[in-house]
Amino acid sequence: MKARGLSATHPVILIPGVISTGLESWSTSPDYRAFFREKLWGGFNMISQVTFNKEKWISAMMLDPVTGLDPPNVKIRAAEGIDAASSFVQGYWIWFGHTN
DSSP states (O other), rough: OOOTTTSHHHHSOOOSSSSSEEEEOOOOSSGGGGGTTTTSSSSSHHHHHHHHHHHHHHHHHHHOTSSSOOOOTTEEEEESSSGGGSETTEETTTTTHHHH
């Protein structure tokens, strides 16, 4: 940001929860279509994207430096419903012990 003549006024802090801080991509542009309805924050998919597709993941997660909103062609939203809090990692269902 400094190289572009910008400075931060307020920090943006993501506080990860154990399971309920899932962020999903709702982007339908060709550049981000592979992320559509995938968790980009929280879960196994995040680890996979950070490992193998780091630059695209970072650009999807960043806010627009001028408006503080979604950048053009990117739409990230909080995961909703039971799916947002149903699994910690793939194959581990959080509610298993509570339903038996």
